[in-house]
Amino acid sequence: MAVLLGRGALWPALRLHTADGVCRLAAASCPGRSVLSGTGAPPARLRAHGAGTRHYSSDSDDLRVRYLDREDAGIVVVGINRPKAKNAISKNLVKMMFDAVEDIKKNNKVRSVILCSLVPGIFCAGADLKERVKMHQSEVGPFVSKARALITELGNLPVPTIAAIDGAALGGGLEMALACDIRIASNTAKMGLVETKLAIIPGAGGTQRLPRVIGVSLAKELIFAARVVDGTEAHRLGLVSHSVEQNKSGDAAYLRALELAREINPQGPIAVRMAKLAINQGIEVDLSTGLAIEEACYAQVIPTKDRLEGLAAFKEKRNPHYKGE
Structure with a gap:
């Protein structure tokens, strides 16, 4: 129960503030500004969702964040876009991703997030070593700490997050995924925590998350050998979770991620968030404490309008229309 008391502030944080006007990543006129203007033909993953779709981006365009609309409203696509640097993680990219994650957290209409690359053949090559080599030794630790904090914040988003890996995800790139x-x-995607090749270790959560995903022994083998x-x-x-055959446009993983996000979209958004919270907290504790966490999360969905809508829709044999209330 101590875990529950210590996490007591999490539920209010999940009742996110409406953010129809939040446009941190764009200029003041962001609702009408497309991040694709002047860039030629947009990638397939940023097409075919209507001219009314809102776009958010910064002037440097290292990151493009798209809030889909119409039937895909609630899905956010976060696309890394540093083709010359193979999407390597730079100071600017870390800052922009922090801003993007913060905006997503504030928007209670978001139901899922897809993290992908807008650069063919690459997801993220890891740290920007060209930038790193120019850093003073005293700067390296703080930068890695900030990158680790970013990836932690990404992992703490209250909505489901899906990494669409259509190319190489190495080092910090795999840590983000x-x-x-x-x-x-x-x-055809390539993945690995290859830091030992550079005489360092994964420093943005890789030594902790990889063992939790594939088991300790296999994680050690991959990390030790930089495989x-x-x-x-x-x-x-x-x-x-899924490996799909790459297509000619190089976005097969993204398209499968979009399919999955569309499966999640119609479900009760508060219930999905509570399920994620219960799983994430419960997996770190013993079963008895985990069941108590589940009970606490279940208690949060009982008074919601969505729960009553689900019961009414079942009785009336129709699809429910959840509003996240």
């Missing part, structure tokens, strides 16, 4: 609830990879596996092998190891 490991912080997501679900990972989907193309069969890289493809999507098919990653699925066999349990590193990813």
